[in-house]
Amino acid sequence: MRIISCIKPGELAYRDAPEPVCLPGYSIIKIRRIGICGTDIHAFGGTQPYFSYPRVLGHELAAEFVEGDARCWRKGDMVTIIPYQHCGNCIACRSGHTNCCQHMQVIGVHTDGGMAEFLMVPSHLLLSAEGLDPDQLALVEPFAIxxxxxxxxxxxxxxxxxxxxxxxxxxxxxxxxxxxxxxxxxxxxxxxxxxxxxxxxxxxxxxxxxxxxxxxxxxxxxxxxxxxxxxxxxxxxxxxxxxxxxxxxxxxxxxxxxxxxxxxxxxxxxxxxxxxxxxSRNATRKDFDWVLENIRVGRITPKKYITHHIHFNDIVEEFPHLIADANIVKAMIYLD
Ligand SMILES: [Zn+2]
Ligand SMILES: [Zn+2]
CATH class of the missing domain: 3.40.50.720 (NAD(P)-binding Rossmann-like Domain)
Structure with a gap:
């Protein structure tokens, strides 16, 4: 499969990588949308404190469920993810503050993210997309923040x-x-x-x-x-x-x-x-659920913030121009 790797600050490149093989507790998703976030821009600029390189960026995702042990989904179902991999054992996790886990591993920040055709994610971090389209889904994470x-x-x-x-x-x-x-x-x-x-x-x-x-x-x-x-x-x-x-x-x-x-x-x-x-760090499942519900009922309409749509195949070339564009609010990468 094709991935986009941030080789070092200022440099994105297409790479070929093996498709992920599903492990117990995980699911494979096929990426449909990737929202470009300030975090990605800072990672590209070398100004984000939690990054090491090379890294596959992208944590604001809309995807299709492919396979895995998440029982509520069937192949082709749309999902989004909570990109915050928490340990479940530390003092923060034990008190429900999974958003600020001591051992936090954010997908697309600490581990490779969604600028790829497929991604393997912990099954418990998948969220149901019922009633939402791919653009809306990829905007759930920033709204949860x-x-x-x-x-x-x-x-x-x-x-x-x-x-x-x-x-x-x-x-x-x-x-x-x-x-x-x-x-x-x-x-x-x-x-x-x-x-x-x-x-x-x-x-x-x-x-x-x-x-x-x-x-x-x-x-x-x-x-x-x-x-x-x-x-x-x-x-x-x-x-x-x-x-x-x-x-x-x-x-x-x-x-x-x-x-x-x-x-x-x-x-x-x-x-x-x-x-x-x-x-205020990241967001909890409660925040994600609140956002999903409010998009479903039309109380928030995050799509109005999308100013740019760019195809996955154009992103390496376009990314530096895109982030320099003063009129950009939210850019969305699509893989259809
Ligand atoms: Zn983000
Ligand atoms: Zn923890």
């Missing part, structure tokens, strides 16, 4: 929630916070992304991060309160450190995005707010 982040923030109705970064995860986070009933504010450096956020993600007010009056604008938009929840979806060190000052007194700050460096902030400023700092 957003749902998890909003869950970590414990967003309440009417709260002012600021989401920093209007990429796919940021937009999904905005939409989830809006569904939770929040008054959602967005900032980003890209005005066309901000326009998207207002148009499709339920955002009430959007501001350019480079606006000098940003703090004042946020204060005005929140009746002087400032946002009680700030969520980072940039994974940018400067943006993360800078956004502490936007958090209201008694507020919480949730890091959905990830970067390689240290977080620094003023202790007196944080202390006087009695701030709460949280990270």
């Amino acid at each position: 957003a749902a998890h982040g909003v869950g970590r923030a414990a967003v309440l109705p009417q709260e002012n929630v600021l989401v920093v970064g209007a990429g796919p995860i940021g937009l999904a986070t905005m939409e989830m916070a809006a569904i939770a009933g929040a008054n959602v504010l967005a900032i980003d450096v890209n005005d066309s992304r901000l326009a998207w956020a207002k148009k499709v993600a339920g955002v009430k007010a959007a501001f350019n991060a480079q606006d000098r009056r940003l703090e004042e604008l946020l204060r005005d938009a929140t009746d002087g309160d400032m946002p009680t929840v700030v969520m980072d979806a940039t994974g940018n060190q400067h943006a993360i450190n800078n956004a502490f000052r936007f958090m209201a007194h008694a507020g919480r700050y949730v890091l959905v995005g990830l970067q390689k460096g240290d977080i620094t902030f003023s202790h007196p400023e944080f202390h006087k707010r009695e701030g709460t700092l949280l990270s």
